[in-house]
Amino acid sequence: MSTDLTTTAPAPAPPDAASIQRRTLRLLCTTQVMGGIGVTIGFAVGALLAAEIAGVAVAGLAQSAAVIGAALLAIPxxxxxxxxxxxxxxAFAYAVGAxxxxxxxxxxxTRWVPLLFLGMLLFGGGSAANLQARYAAVDLADPARRARQLSLVVWATTIGAVAAPNFAALADRTTSGWGLPALSGPFAFSAVAFVLAAGVLLVWLRPDPLLTARRLAAARSGEAARGGGPVAPGGGPVAAEPVAAPAPSARRGAGLRAxxxxxxxxxxxxxxxAAVAMGHLVMVAVMAMTPVHLREFYPVEEVLPVVGLVLSLHIAGMYALAPVVGWLADRLGRRPVILGGxxxxxxxxxxxxxxxHHTPRLTVGLVLLGLGWSATMVAGSTLLSxxxxxxxxxxxxGLSDLVMGLAGALxxxxxxxVVQVAGYPVLTLLAAVAVTPLLALALRPVPVGAPDEED
Structure with a gap:
């Protein structure tokens, strides 16, 4: 009888789901700052730029092109x-935005209007990436903390998005020395920010949270099939190497139609x-025309700083309190937070x-607009997921982002x-009317036995 005394160095322990989730959240927060700068600095001047080139009547179409681009890009x-x-x-979505x-x-x-709208259409890739990133935060999240962790990624956009509109004037002055026309500089900064965000994701988002979540689900199914009982969510080691493609069962029924x-x-x-889509529709309708409304009573040399301040506070309303909204959604439930939104x-x-023409009052309205959007976005996204x-x-x-984008584009x-024909106050009235069907849906009792919970 012989004894094998050969020893080998133990393999390093693979990371567990909790550590992957923490790393994923840190990385997503970093890229949300970059993406937030890119998206917001462009949106801050998009309507003004379109109004200068093509006229006020189609200024909203420039914003719509970007929103449609974000919606259509949700499919690929x-x-x-x-x-x-x-x-x-x-990474693909950010690259398209660049x-x-x-x-x-x-x-x-070139002053070529069709190229402007094509560019704005593709520019929506930055928005598509920023919006899809929130779902990456819940792939490995503890069920009791899903809304908070999703809201943390939404909140991270605040750092870049709130500062970005105020950088619009600086970007414009910087690029004017390169011979670029007025109002075009912010888009150069946006392209750089999107490229940086795509590069960071490609290099460091490893292992992939969605593929890791699928691997954990397969492991739980295997344990259950062998009679070993379920594997605790978020616990246990996870193989570090991502799988190349989903299992056949993951492919079946994975399309938008299914x-x-x-x-x-x-x-x-x-x-x-519905909460995500209608909240976005109201927010886009009012926010997109606010710079044009301000332009009516500020000269061109003063309007950019005012627009920057108003939109910064609006975006702070959208993102800064997102963790509080997520905490409330986890504590009180998704539906009450949607109703509050x-x-x-x-x-x-x-x-x-x-x-x-009272700018402080208008600013308060835009801050409330951002808070309402945050509530419907965080609670609605978590409820869907x-x-x-x-x-x-x-x-x-992806279907949710497609519907949301099309609603915002409309x-x-x-x-x-509406602003050209009837004015800004009528626009806000129509936006309020548009959100009332969502109120009826949120107040509708859930039928007993309805398949509301995750399978």
Whole structure:
């Protein structure tokens, strides 16, 4: 009888889901700062730029082009995420946004309106990436903390987004020395920010949170099949190498059409999508035309600093209190927070619509608008994510962003015509009317036995 005395060095322990989640959240927060700068600095002057080149009546269409771009990009981004994970999908969206920023610069130089709208369409890739990043935060989240961790990524956008509008004038002055026309400089800065965000994700978002979550789900299924009982969520080691593609079971029913079939049968999922979409519609409609409204009573040399201040405070309302909104959604429930968001949106429309030329009152209205958007976005996104099964979750999330983007695009497209024909107060009144169906849906009792919970 012999004894094998050969020893080998132990392999390093693979990371567990909790440590991967912490690292993922830190990385997502970092790229949200970059993306927030890129998106917001462009949006701060997008309507003004379109008004200078093409006229006030189509100024809202420039914002709509970016919103439509974000919505349409949700389709290829969702396919990439479903097949290969969050990392390549988010990086692709940022890269498309950077290309859009460059095309906007060329459009301003050439004064070619079709190229401007094409550039704004692709510029929406930055928004698509920023929005999809919030879902990456819940792939490995503890169910009791889903809303808080999603809201943390939403909140991280504050750092870049709040400061970005105030940098618009600085960016414009900096690039004017390069021979670029007025108002075009911010888009150069946006393109650089998007490229940096894409590079950081490609290099450091490893292991991929979605692929890791799928691996954990497969492990739980395997344990259950062997009679070993379920594996605790977030516990146990996880293989460090990401899988290249989802399992066949993950591919089946993963398209947007299948996701819609699942969402349509679940009242909670329907409410989640509706809350995100309608909150975004109201926010885009009012926010997009606020710079044009301010332009009516400020000279061109003074309007950028005022627009920067008003939009900075509006964006602070959107993002700064997101962790509080997430905490409330985890403590009180998703539906009460959605109802609170609806009430805040209605108050915002009332305040902004009656502000006239009183800039402080208008600013208060825009802050309330941001808070209402935050409540519907955080609570609605969390409710949707936990109300559909794993196999269609990325597609349902992509469907939500598609519907949200199309709703915002419609609002942006119509807002310019409404302001030109009837004025800014009528726009806010119509926005308030548009949100009332969501109130009825949120107050509707959930049928007993409805498949609201995750399968």
């Amino acid at each position: 981004v969702t396919r990439i995420i479903t097949g290969h994970g969050r990392r390549p999908g988010l 290309v859009g920023g460059v095309l906007v610069l060329l459009a301003v130089v 996701a819609w079939s699942v969402v349509r049968a679940r009242p909670a999922a329907r409410l989640g999508i 609806i009430g805040t949106l209605l108050a915002a429309c009332a305040v902004a619509g009656t502000a006239g 936990e109300s559909v099964p794993d196999r269609v979750r990325p597609s349902a999330q 609002a942006g497209a119509v807002s310019g015509f």
